[in-house]
Amino acid sequence: MKPRSVNFFFENRRLSGQAGDSIAKALFDAGVKTLSYSVKYKRPRSVHCARGRCVMCHMEVDGVPGVPTCITPVEDGMRVRREDFRPFFAPLLIFAVRAISFPAGFYYRMFTKPAFLRNLFLGSLRRMAGVGRLRVDRAVTTSAADNPVSTTTLKPRYDMVVIGAGLAGMSAAYSAARGGASVLLVDEYHTPGGHSIGFHGEHEIASIRDDLVAKTWGHSSIDFRTKTTAHAFYPPHTLLLGPVGPNDGERRAASQSLGTNLPRRPESLSAMHRVEAANFIFATGAYDIIPLFDDNDTPGILGERAIRLLIERDKLIPGSRAVAYGTGPALYDLSRFLLHHNIAIAAVVDAGEPVAADDRELPNDIQRIYHSRVSRAAGREWLSSVRVTHRDAATGRGSRDTTIACDLLCIAFEGQGAYELAYQAGFKFEFSPHPIQENNVMLPSTRTLHSENGVSFFVVGELAGQRSWRDKVTAGEEAAAKTLQRLQASEKD
């Protein structure tokens, strides 16, 4: 079926895109790659996390600032513009601002007296930041059109609540439901599957994910809610759920979905909900972390999760010649994924040792550089090349630089778990040092927690540092088994 085409406005231009595509994809197709300019230095920014988490793709859509365009579907008549403050002398201003260095804490020190100067200064700073202005009527009023197609509610109490419908979360929900527990499974996005959406290195993963989706989606004991955000956890046992973020396109998206063929059903919440349970499973996954090097915010630098989502979910191919950078099996898995999608690989830059088992599946003609780090990215509006510094194994210092032309830098280091909710539930997160600094992340000190109020918590999946699909599925099953034991014990009492 040919997708319906839609017309929308980008600043003063009239563009067309395809219904069901994200705004970012429609803009990329029309050749617009710079989606925003950064707050302070006005650096060009483009899609970055592909998950609506970061700010790089935030634009003003129909008068509402801060809309994550990477996950918002494009629609007929939509008015999209960059949020930046743009007077007629904008180019000059941007040129000037980029050259300024803003010392740490400058706004605490400059123009603090007299008061009127202070107010003027702060006011100008806010305008220069140009993060958009939300009209009051847009923020608080509701009209009939604002409400989703169906108003759904949740039960106030479940045996088990699972946050995050990735491999670990779905496997936990399915195992628990099979054992007779009533389960609420929530996921923020349209499409369940978490980051397993894009995995290609082992084809099994896609089939395992599809299998889990099929099992959980229609299960009578599982209340499966996508497009539902877990906003906060309040001890001892209350979870606050709500409609998905500040995404005005979402209400209109009720009749559309991005990249999923699942049957439609009432799924999006229309208001905030409080849910209680005696067992919580946190399967919130992880974020890509882009390492620190010169100009590491250049558009075209993407984490492995983002690139997989962009290509598989949105069919957005952001570049044609990539440098894959990272370490461990994930790097080679990512390289194979890129090749599979006809993206040429200029080089594989490994921060660590060569591991034969990892890279033997890559074609031999691909350049591999070991013990090296990307030390600089170049490019004005989009990445044009990266500088790779080879680290001398004996001295540990940078010794040799190579410049590699590319229009994508794909990064496969360890992701940082989305630890906010688990932290609020009482988990302690500890810094876990790794021989390769870029892999240092915060991990929970324990994977299970029993509060004195008789509530149990489990962390599973990438949040608990599990990278392989087998570990994730097993961890989900184990957490479910423990939950079922607890439920049986409490029934006996």
Next chain:
Amino acid sequence: MAKKILCHCEDVETEELYSALRQGYGDLETLKRYTGIGTGKCQGKCCFIQTLRLLHDMVTRTGGMEREATGPKDLMIDPDDIRVPTLRPPVLPLRIKDIVEGERGEP
């Protein structure tokens, strides 16, 4: 001019963090207040871990080549300060409308 961006939301470079460290702000909570890291729209989803890595490198002196070259060397950082800051609700931005409307679906 090349910049290493630590916090994308608030455009904080590593140089600003080093400068704050030199001024004696040595733990994540005060660095956050002084430099603005983690106070943007994403609430520290990327930059907290980056900052902790830098602090950790300074404590253990195992920094990568870039950091050794630019980071201050004679700082006293308490290893116990290398931890997650307080993470308050809500986890993600939410619409004022949703708060104003309050809660539905209560029994």
